[in-house]
Amino acid sequence: MIKYIVPFLIFILFIGCNEREISKKTSFGGKIINPKCSYVTLSNNSNFNDTIYLKKDNSFLGSYNKFKKGLYMFKHGPEHQYVYLEPNDSLLFRLNTWNFDESLVFSGEKAEVNNLLIEAFLQNELDEKSFSKFHNLNQRNFLKKTDSIKRLKETIINDYKNSTNNVSKEYIDILKIALLYPVYTNSEKYAIKNFSSEKPEILVDSYFDYRKDIDSTKDSLIFFGPYYNYIVNKLYNDVYLKKDNKDNFTINLLNNINSSISSEEIKNKFLYNTVIQHFFKEPNHKNINKMFFNFFKLNSDIEQKKNVQRLINDLKLLKEEEPLPSFDLVAATGNIKNISKLIKGKNTVILFKDYKYASDEWIASRTNYLMKKNTDVTFIIINLCATSKRYTKKIAIKYQYTLPNKSKVCSFSSSSFPRVILVNKKGIIKNGYTSLSSKEIESQISNLRNSK
Missing domain, CATH: 1.20.58 (Methane Monooxygenase Hydroxylase; Chain G, domain 1)
Incomplete structure (x- = not known):
């Protein structure tokens, strides 16, 4: 049986707050241990969205007039959870980002209902x-x-x-x-x-x-x-x-x-x-x-x-059975490498990716799995990020490249979604657009290995 109430005691000092004024409002605050960023956001699915910045002691407090009763979502860093709030409530929480959900404990008005939700x-x-x-x-x-x-x-x-x-x-x-x-x-x-x-x-x-x-x-x-x-x-x-x-x-x-x-x-x-x-x-x-x-x-x-x-x-670009166009890449060392020379005589999987549209963790997991399973195939990861030379974490740097300024390669993935291209030993495109998440990706690479 899940217990309803988790006993706890939280002491947080909110400097500069008038208690009488806060009591007339709805307040939401707490303290973050090992914060991942400098703020907490509170929002619902309509037009309410507030950013509350952490103080020096990593505590925070937001107060609101004319607050609407209902379910809200709060975010800190990459994590989020939900809280139920009503007008004039005063809800506090404490959490450690190293164990976000398990460490989350509420106090104040509506503590019981929110502890029950997290349980x-x-x-x-x-x-x-x-x-x-x-x-x-x-x-x-x-x-x-x-x-x-x-x-x-x-x-x-x-x-x-x-x-x-x-x-x-x-x-x-x-x-x-x-x-x-x-x-x-x-x-x-x-x-x-x-x-x-x-x-x-x-x-x-x-x-x-x-x-x-x-x-x-x-x-x-x-x-x-x-x-x-x-x-x-x-x-x-x-x-x-x-x-x-x-x-x-x-x-x-x-x-x-x-x-x-x-x-x-x-x-x-x-x-x-x-x-x-x-x-x-x-x-x-x-x-x-x-x-x-x-x-x-x-x-x-x-x-x-x-x-x-x-x-x-x-x-419409990079169609099957067409030669892969020649273009330059920038290696992690800063040296310019030509794609045609890199893949000459090799069956190659080329991944175009923008870190904003696919997480490093997922990309690395899928790519490393396919690389391990296809050791005779060359893998090249082209990071499309235009603002900085950012590489994909947890993939060996020797497989990764960025692009020179104003590279024509940007047009190959204008939507910025991850794009995989399969090229055979002769430099001919065998698949102009597939995906790491495609249920056929493994058979497609297998066909590439067997192509003449």
Whole structure:
């Protein structure tokens, strides 16, 4: 059983604050141990967004008039968590960035409700390890496991409601999402895995009955992880349930997003993310042009459309069976190297990347894996960052290059998304646009090795 209250005591001195004035406002503050940057941000999914700077002792305090009740997200460095706040609350927290989630403890008004939310988050992380195993069970045993976990979480919710006076309905709704939606999400994931298998099992008629208790129109909570994850998986399953042509899956998914999400801003984000993710999973899919056409028809965000158009323009360059154009690179030593000489007589994988659009950790993990598996293939990483000669961490520097000023290579990846090109020993492009995340990347490199 998860405990509701974690005993603690926090002493923070806020210099220059008038206590009487603060008490009339909503205040949010705390102390960061081992800070990663100089500030904390607090925001919701509408028009509230505040940056609170740390003091010399790494404490901070923000105070607000006319504060709106609801769920907020706070960020520090690369990490984030959620807090529930109401007008006139005074909520403090303390955390150590070396153990961000586990060290987070609240005090003040609404401490109990927020400690319960963080405990729900930590418990969900543990549950995910179990669910990853449950996905391999047959349907009957999977349902038994999920029902058992669901009952435990419902008990936590009911115990809290019965032991607390003046329970806010808004908070209970958020607590239900925090505790129960991860269970529902895994039910959706199990169904997706089943639907996409070669021999899908027929799901029982009552399988999706839990959906009857779910309000999937809370667009204002789309920034909340448990809610977002559920909605994404539900959108996928809705398409599978229609049993349409699998070749048109992404197009049908875009149509489902368009009809299911009312907020134009959120709808645009979903449409954009879906197109980008599906493109990089299958950049050579036969219906790729239809997918782009449908995106342009449904999306109304000009900047998102421009970036997808840049991606389409990139596809027109460096076509299959054409010679790779000659261009210069700058080695880490500062020496100029010509690409044609570097790859002469070698099967080569060339990665163009901008650190702003792909994390070093992910790029390094995928690249090092492929390099280890294909020791007879040459790998070249071209860092496209225009503002500084920044290299990708955790990849040997000898494989990495930057570009001279005003290099024509910038046009090869104008969208700035990571682009992989496969070139054979004769300098002929065998694949002009693939991706580290493509499900076919390993077979594509294998074909490159076997090409003549």
